[in-house]
Amino acid sequence: xxxxxxxxxxxxxxxxxxxxxxxxxxxxxxxxxxxxxxxxxxxxxxxxxxxxxxxxxxxxxxxxxxxxxxxxxxxxxxxxxxxxxxxxxxxxxxxxxxxxxxxxxxxxxxxxxxxxxxxxxxxxxxxxxxxxxxxxxxxxxxxxxxxxxxxxxxxxxxxxxxxxxxxxxxxxxxxxxxxxxxxxxxxxxxxxxxxxxxxxxxxxxxxxxxxxxxxxxxxxxxxxxxxxxxxxxxxxxxxxxxxxxxxxxxxxxxxxxxxxxxxxxxxxxxxxxxxxxxxxxxxxxxxxxxxxxxxxxxxxxxxxxxxxxxxxxxxxxxxxxxxxxxxxxxxxxxxxxxxxxxxxxxxxxxxxxxxxxxxxxxxxxxxxxxxxxxxxxxxxxxxxxxxxxxxxxxxxxxxxxxxxxxxxxxxxxxxxxxxxxxxxxxxxxxxxxxxxxxxxxxxxxxxxxxxxxxxxxxxxxxxxxxxxxxxxxxxxxxxxxxxxxxxxxxxxxxxxxxxxxxx
Amino acid sequence: xxxxxxxxxxxxxxxxxxxxxxxxxxxxxxxxxxxxxxxxxxxxxxxxxxxxxxxxxxxxxxxxxxxxxxxxxxxxxxxxxxxxxxxxxxxxxxxxxxxxxxxxxxxxxxxxxxxxxxxxxxxxxxxxx
Numbered sequence: 001x002x003x004x005x006x007x008x009x010x011x012x013x014x015x016x017x018x019x020x021x022x023x024x025x026x027x028x029x030x031x032x033x034x035x036x037x038x039x040x041x042x043x044x045x046x047x048x049x050x051x052x053x054x055x056x057x058x059x060x061x062x063x064x065x066x067x068x069x070x071x072x073x074x075x076x077x078x079x080x081x082x083x084x085x086x087x088x089x090x091x092x093x094x095x096x097x098x099x100x101x102x103x104x105x106x107x108x109x110x111x112x113x114x115x116x117x118x119x120x121x122x123x124x125x126x127x128x129x130x131x132x133x134x135x136x137x138x139x140x141x142x143x144x145x146x147x148x149x150x151x152x153x154x155x156x157x158x159x160x161x162x163x164x165x166x167x168x169x170x171x172x173x174x175x176x177x178x179x180x181x182x183x184x185x186x187x188x189x190x191x192x193x194x195x196x197x198x199x200x201x202x203x204x205x206x207x208x209x210x211x212x213x214x215x216x217x218x219x220x221x222x223x224x225x226x227x228x229x230x231x232x233x234x235x236x237x238x239x240x241x242x243x244x245x246x247x248x249x250x251x252x253x254x255x256x257x258x259x260x261x262x263x264x265x266x267x268x269x270x271x272x273x274x275x276x277x278x279x280x281x282x283x284x285x286x287x288x289x290x291x292x293x294x295x296x297x298x299x300x301x302x303x304x305x306x307x308x309x310x311x312x313x314x315x316x317x318x319x320x321x322x323x324x325x326x327x328x329x330x331x332x333x334x335x336x337x338x339x340x341x342x343x344x345x346x347x348x349x350x351x352x353x354x355x356x357x358x359x360x361x362x363x364x365x366x367x368x369x370x371x372x373x374x375x376x377x378x379x380x381x382x383x384x385x386x387x388x389x390x391x392x393x394x395x396x397x398x399x400x401x402x403x404x405x406x407x408x409x410x411x412x413x414x415x416x417x418x419x420x421x422x423x424x425x426x427x428x429x430x431x432x433x434x435x436x437x438x439x440x441x442x443x444x445x446x447x448x449x450x451x452x453x454x455x456x457x458x459x460x461x462x463x464x465x466x467x468x469x470x471x472x473x474x475x476x477x478x479x480x481x482x483x484x485x486x487x488x489x490x491x492x493x494x495x496x497x498x499x500x501x502x503x
Numbered sequence: 504x505x506x507x508x509x510x511x512x513x514x515x516x517x518x519x520x521x522x523x524x525x526x527x528x529x530x531x532x533x534x535x536x537x538x539x540x541x542x543x544x545x546x547x548x549x550x551x552x553x554x555x556x557x558x559x560x561x562x563x564x565x566x567x568x569x570x571x572x573x574x575x576x577x578x579x580x581x582x583x584x585x586x587x588x589x590x591x592x593x594x595x596x597x598x599x600x601x602x603x604x605x606x607x608x609x610x611x612x613x614x615x616x617x618x619x620x621x622x623x624x625x626x627x628x629x630x631x632x
Contacts, residue, residue: 079546221542223576224550225540380545
């Protein structure tokens with residue numbers, strides 16, 4: 001408890017409050033704008049880590065992450081275009097509500113539900129993080145190797161409609177992670193001296209998220225504008241409250257554990273929450289026509305999952321969403337390595353970060369409840385202006401990583417790759433997680449084999465490792481079984497020409 | 504032979520519509536309502552909703568004016584208005600004009616100004632009363 005109070009003391013200094021405000025403002029803005037997500041924003045802002053103290057920068061990034069979850073709902077509800085992949089489900093009922101003149105209530109239940117879920121999620125995080133820490137310290141290299149492998153497999157296999165596309169992205173990422181020095185020998189550098197230190201992850205992240213998206217938008221620049229539904233100040237009646245609070249809590253219960261799992265993310269829990277609310281609702285006839293439960297549940301779930309994601313990130317150094325992956329890069333650029341000893345060695349930083357999550361959450365409620373219609377005005381910004389700015393920051397970010405012109409060339413090449421991935425509907429998340437976890441996977445593997453003097457059986461010599469392999473086997477077996485059952489639903493073609501949401 | 508009106512769903516567009524309607528009756532010509540967007544932002548308040556376009560067309564029909572509507576996503580709004588005017592051999596273009604500061608003009612340009620300067624037929628510039 002004292003630690004938490006110290007954390008609040010650190011989070012509430014004027015500088016850090018300023019960074020928190022900046023973070024939630026930026027986060028909400030990018031959440032509102034489809035195509036631009038918190039992952040891209042954090043990637044573009046990575047250069048600030050060179051001059052801003054670790055605490056402030058991480059508080060800002062956490063604010064962006066939480067803010068993105070809030071902002072996405074506004075676009076989903078008013079425009080029927082999800083601002084974020086985590087708000088796809090919200091659009092189902094939210095937009096219907098808006099069309100029947102209940103936009104204000106939909107926005108209100110989304111914002112308050114996000115606040116409730118974010119707060120509960122953060123409390124759970126604070127309770128669990130110190131208990132998970134000592135547990136993971138006992139894990140050896142083989143267990144780490146297995147956990148990371150599990151994360152890679154599940155992120156690739158569980159999310160997205162096409163496993164093949166997922167694996168293409170994963171192996172692209174792992175291949176990029178191989179570039180650099182290995183045992184004193186240059187590996188996959190293709191004779192470029194600049195590559196001998198490996199590819200800067202900042203460059204990869206900025207290229208895939210920012211440049212790829214900018215090229216994609218440039219290729220689809222002119223589109224018939226969408227119709228936005230005007231909304232007043234969000235408010236809720238008594239019956240809206242009584243219909244909302246249970247879905248909020250159930251959404252939180254779905255969101256947090258799924259966020260904490262290696263194949264986390266917000267897509268699955270928001271979907272589960274929607275299905276549950278639909279089944280439990282006392283007004284099933286309203287579903288499909290604008291039921292408030294269908295907005296309250298998923299919106300709570302996505303914020304709780306954002307809090308859940310931070311648990312494996314801080315305790316294991318394991319990112320489960322694109323945003324968490326990029327935030328992890330920020331940690332690394334400060335020379336911090338989240339993982340077993342991280343929590344005890346950097347107590348002040350961790351608790352300041354956790355306390356700042358409460359601050360960010362409260363700020364977001366204050367910002368979003370009265371200002372939702374104002375945020376919707378952001379959608380009027382012409383895309384060329386928006387993406388010109390993004391390209392500027394992308395170039396700046398890539399160049400400042402190591403002040404080399406070579407990185408700019410690399411940025412362009414990888415940006416074209418990012419564009420191609422969007423064109424062929426290849427998911428971005430496995431690539432980015434592959435780039436980040438690949439080198440660490442290798443490190444753990446060689447450490448495990450060093451200790452065992454080359455005996456491979458050490459890899460399944462720890463209970464935690466065996467559990468991971470079993471889970472992996474189950475996941476794969478489940479998928480094969482689903483395929484064999486002859487459901488042809490998986491063969492749907494990707495809707496590449498449609499507006500897709502990238503996080 | 505017709506009158507082209509550069510329409511947007513705001514007071515300027517509505518003022519232009521009223522004057523165009525009066526002129527169309529006076530000259531006994533048809534009316535072409537042009538409402539286009541650059542389509543480069545997700546939401547464009549100058550691009551009328553389907554419902555609103557229908558209301559405008561119903562109104563014109565009720566007034567006994569032969570009217571057509573042109574809606575499109577185009578790279579340049581002023582060019583699109585001028586193209587339609589040339590195509591329809593327009594005898595008059597009606598645009599709504601508003602005050603613009605020097606900075607506003609530099610940043611956003613002015614569709615009305617471009618239409619007035621580049622049109623090959625007379626242009627009626629109207630202000631909301």
